[in-house]
Amino acid sequence: MAKRLKVKLETKLLLPKQRKALQEAADELYNMMQNGEGNFISKIWPTFNENITTPSLHIETLNRLGGEPGRTGNLVLAGRFVSTKYKDMLPSRPMIIKISPEPGMEGASKSRKWLLDEYKASENLYDQFSDSAHFALPVWVHGKEGGRNPVVLWAPLESRNPPYGNIRLQQAVDFMTSSSRLYFEDEREKILYRIISVTENLFEAHCVRNKTHREEVNIINHYEWELRKTLKHVVWVKAWKNLWGNKEKVVDFDRKDWPNPFFICKKLYEKVSFPLRMGHIHGDLHPRNIVFSKDETPRIIDFGWARPVKRGDSLQHIIKDFVLLEANFRFMTLPPFLAYESMKHFNKWLSIENDPVLTGDRECDLRMNLIYRLRNIAKQHVGDSTNWDVEYIVPLFLVSFGLLTKHSCNADCSWAARYTVLSLADYIKEKNIV
Template identity: 30%
Template sequence: MSELTAVEVSYDLLEKPRREAIQASAQHLLKEIDRPKAIHEKTLSLREYIWPALDAYGHDQSLPHDYELSLLPLSRIGAEQGFSGSSILLGYFKHKKNTSLFPSQPMVIKLREKCPTAFGKLSELRDELHRAERLRPYISYHKSQYALPLHISDDLPGMGYQVLWSPFALTDLVQRHQSGLSFLEAPDLRQLLKIKKGGEPSEESLKKALKVVESAFQIMGPLHKRDGTARSVSTSFHKEYEPYLRKLGEGWGSSWREIWGTQQKTSDFNICWVNPFWVLSELMARNNVLLRLGAIHGDLHPGNILYATPERPFLIDFGWADDNAHIAKDFVLLECNLRFIYFPADVSFSEVRRFAQMNAQDVAWPEDLNKRFKPRFDVIQSLRKAFLDAHGVKVDWMTEYVIPLFLVSMGLLRYVDQYTNQVAARLTVLELAQYINDNYLLQVE
């Protein structure tokens, strides 16, 4: 092989430190790819997964290896950091001079500032790499639709960022970019639901959104069932859901405790409720709860579900992935996004409350409720049906779904200032706490 020249980054809107970190990491990755049959984790060829065309080109010693990393001008590029503190970009490699050479697969590029870690603890993105590796045995039937990470740069000298690279097969993005389009809309579930810019989806968008959700959970079937090895296990809500409370007891939760207090009953919106913190305490103290454990994505919100067509979704971002966890996590987090994170703001209190009360397994659409909420209800019903299918055995709806929905909702109060409807978030938590108290805690005492 001839010597690799410096990799150019064809995008000018990144801050210099982030741009330089991506450039250094890209150079490091290409050196690995440019070796004949470079092996990653002893089993995977980086070249095969990231840039298979190099097998046809890479052994020609006479050609210079002048490569460029093109970052796609998508709405995700340069976006503000997510709840995890990471930024996500999309990009692909191409040859600067040999334009006939097929470009690489598109890649999710995850960027995170380095921070000190405790002795023996993995950095956040290296932990994501390890988590994703444990999922690999369970995605074989649909592996091209998972953007599992393959390469990380977190120890390059002088670089203040970790950079994680995850190839996936949404190649039409690259083709559209190379055809000269100056801006590409990120094809993810948020756009179909029109929850990013507000407003309710059109009938056509709703049909597509429903199909994307159905297709996403269909390809995740082997994952959730762990290729047939998923089992109902005696465990506890604390063990399964403490991370999803997002450090509720370490600071940010104090303001909510001031609002709701510590007694069994509380008052909010001039209404008497059972206190969500009292319900939380009761649930977290219970052991020997039977829950269905499989493999999960762990952070399944609309922005992590991309698609080529509604029948071909792609899953990205595996920082919360787990090969042995309660499968409801993938379903209830997506439901939280639909119920309050992206809920419209111009809604009456009574309508928001009625929507927040739809917690029973057999809930039907109330015909007298504003029809603008029907699209969200339909998507929620679709994902609930997918949960029942994934569970595969008789479901205790309260312990397997409603309580996890409450626990995840409680944790998401941490970011309530960022939601389009803060009242919806608050009412969802209050109504779930009341429902659990009336239909579970009072029944098992």
């Protein structure tokens, strides 16, 4: 039996049972590589050899990776195996490691099942996201259904060429927030444009592999998850209900009458259905789920939402991936010092048919150019003529409204989130979509 792995962790990141589960999972995975089981060597550690008897698992922490758990409650870490005996030996590929909460914690059972289901869906993911070098797809899970111990999911970041372990993991969000001022602006802009290019790698999932088609969809029901129960009186919605009420018009920025976003949602619900382009999606494409390798190649991680949210939903609206990323560019990652007039100008540009007119504000102009490129890729993925106000702007409104009610207090520019949602509601009303 191989010696026990020495897992190097920052103790503040893991509770005792999470640490124990990670230790046991690392031991088991290492022993399977020793025994040549499965394809773990090729997927995880191509330079592995049986003489490695004293490896260690190094855990690296990034912003969310190892920080605040995501919505499912699972902790996300980055790690890799390293040989402690053979110093010149290349380490394993970096791995995204997800760990469910400790037993007894709120949502622990649901989070554990989420990771087990994510692993079960991974076989289909490899078919949908065929060029796996662009993605971190699950290869193994430690834990059982009905068990009480934390579940550990392993997803390596593949690389076509060595050195496999020389990959710097840095989240895209690091280049978008105020802390990104640490980088030279030209370098930062180049990297940000690569964030957009990552959506091109989703083309097969969106279109080719699944014979994408149009389907009549009740758009409110289809985007119910993204709305985060906005239409119901859950805790984080009450403040917005108190602010805007149920009237058709509300007074907000510039003492102007704006269409009430809740009223627009109600009218969209009454619209019954729209013909939308359906395919397979990532489902949670935002800057914290895009990491950069050392050569600044963007990779997509965290495929927990890349399966149907509800039973029977075989395909999803492919525009979801684009509008979530756009909403993050528009307000979730804005610097707090953004000028109000620049934001107003930014939100005058909503139509997907028009080119942006730049503001002169570097942060706004950069984001407008990013969104313009993102929308052009979306047009390629949809692939035919459509009503872009329905296909794109309405979903952008719904996703933005959901982010506003749930996350605006965490954004540097919560007022920008509110302004964006009101502007989109105004646009939808003006265009007589509802």
